[in-house]
Amino acid sequence: MGSWPAPRHTGGMAPPSEAHLEDVSSAARALHREAFVFDAHADTLTEMSDRGYDLDRGPEGTHLDFARCSSSTLDAQVFTCFVSPKCLPDGAADRVRVQLDTMERQLARFPDRVALCTQPGAIRAARASGRLAGVLAIEGGHAIENSLDTLMEFHGRGVRTMTLTWNNSNEWADGCGDSGPHGGLTARGKEIVSAMEELNMVVDVSHAARSTFDDVLGMTRRPVIASHSCARALRDHPRNLEDDQLREIAAQGGVACVNFYPSFLVSEGKATLADVLDHADRFIEVAGAEHVGLGTDYDGIPTTPEGLEDVSCLPRLTAGLLERGHGPETIRGFLGGNLLRIFDGAGVKV
Numbered sequence: 001m002g003s004w005p006a007p008r009h010t011g012g013m014a015p016p017s018e019a020h021l022e023d024v025s026s027a028a029r030a031l032h033r034e035a036f037v038f039d040a041h042a043d044t045l046t047e048m049s050d051r052g053y054d055l056d057r058g059p060e061g062t063h064l065d066f067a068r069c070s071s072s073t074l075d076a077q078v079f080t081c082f083v084s085p086k087c088l089p090d091g092a093a094d095r096v097r098v099q100l101d102t103m104e105r106q107l108a109r110f111p112d113r114v115a116l117c118t119q120p121g122a123i124r125a126a127r128a129s130g131r132l133a134g135v136l137a138i139e140g141g142h143a144i145e146n147s148l149d150t151l152m153e154f155h156g157r158g159v160r161t162m163t164l165t166w167n168n169s170n171e172w173a174d175g176c177g178d179s180g181p182h183g184g185l186t187a188r189g190k191e192i193v194s195a196m197e198e199l200n201m202v203v204d205v206s207h208a209a210r211s212t213f214d215d216v217l218g219m220t221r222r223p224v225i226a227s228h229s230c231a232r233a234l235r236d237h238p239r240n241l242e243d244d245q246l247r248e249i250a251a252q253g254g255v256a257c258v259n260f261y262p263s264f265l266v267s268e269g270k271a272t273l274a275d276v277l278d279h280a281d282r283f284i285e286v287a288g289a290e291h292v293g294l295g296t297d298y299d300g301i302p303t304t305p306e307g308l309e310d311v312s313c314l315p316r317l318t319a320g321l322l323e324r325g326h327g328p329e330t331i332r333g334f335l336g337g338n339l340l341r342i343f344d345g346a347g348v349k350v
Contacts, residue, residue, distance in 0.1 A: 020312075024318075028315060028318045028319035031328055032073075035332045037314060037335045038123075038293070038335070038336030038343075039077050039078065039298070040294060041078055041259075042077055042299050043298070044062070044299040045079045048102050049099050054105070054109060062299055063310040064077070066110075066114075068310055073311055074311050074314065076117070076336065078137045079137065080137040081095070081096045081136070081139065083138065084166075085140070093143060093147075093150050095143065096159075100159075103116070112131065115132070117343075117344075118160060122344070124340070141162060141172070141192070142165075143162075146170075146172065146188065151192065160201055161203075161204050162204060163204040164185075164189070164193070164212060164216065165209070166207050169182065169209070171186070172189035173212045175212075176239055184209070184215035193219060202222075202223075205217075205225070206225075206239075210245075224254040225257065226245075226249060226295075231282040233286075234265075234282055235266060240264055246291075250290075250291035253291075254342070255292065256291060257294055258276060258295060259295050259297050262301070265278075273316055276308060280292065281324065289330040289333050292334050292338060294317075294335060298310065
């Protein structure tokens with residue numbers, strides 16, 4: 001992918017110093033700048049809504065803001081509206097509305113620095129104009145409170161993807177964190193998945209129970225994503241994907257994205273950049289280079305892998321993939337080209 005005509009969403013702010021990336025080769029920096037870098041999952045809207053800050057400057061302990069996205073680090077971000085099951089039974093939808101309001105404030109305050117992308121071509125256009133491309137998501141299907149009207153409301157406000165569950169099962173789909181009362185999708189769940197496809201929303205199977213995953217892959221007509229998961233072959237955790245699940249996502253044209261949450265990367269001890277690279281290697285080996293991506297979970301994880309402390313460190317991931325022998329095309333796909341195929345095509349039509 002060639003160079004772009006506009007600088008990347010610096011918004012007049014000086015980018016952070018690259019001194020902390022002295023371990024990244026010039027070749028890796030150049031490849032990272034050239035690539036389209038697209039992260040499938042960050043909980044920044046949740047942090048912003050709860051802590052009362054804006055995208056121009058994240059406080060200590062956060063992972064993403066304009067300054068750290070600049071200097072050719074990140075082009076597009078799926079901003080997730082996370083809804084804790086504590087919001088049930090009647091506060092889940094309102095929790096999404098609060099976070100959508102937060103996004104709308106950013107769009108109004110920083111129109112030259114961030115763009116909400118809902119149409120084919122919009123993500124590429126945002127990068128070409130020097131803005132951070134934002135795609136809206138919901139984490140936890142209980143957020144729609146079992147209402148197709150609410151799903152359509154959120155779609156109307158720009159939401160283009162949703163995890164069918166969080167760890168908890170809801171009234172129509174089983175999650176990965178409990179006993180799963182339904183055995184997968186209920187009839188209502190299948191209706192909701194069909195409605196998402198009719199709305200051209202991308203179905204996200206991260207957090208889903210295996211039974212739900214199997215039902216989804218058996219009925220969907222469009223590619224699905226797993227926005228932030230890891231390889232179960234390397235870390236046996238119910239949030240992680242089995243090799244056969246990776247193959248099924250790939251066979252359907254979808255994309256599986258590697259999570260940075262240390263507990264999903266390693267069973268004990270501190271996680272490092274090398275552990276993330278191990279999971280990326282496994283995804284690439286099993287699913288194929290065209291079906292893998294980046295799903296950091298930044299601003300949604302209590303700790304980060306050493307070497308990947310925030311979004312400004314992503315060039316280290318590029319360097320590590322190069323050092324492990326992956327070619328530029330594979331790396332471009334992993335960093336965001338594969339997700340761009342999903343979200344800047346059929347997946348974002350109105």
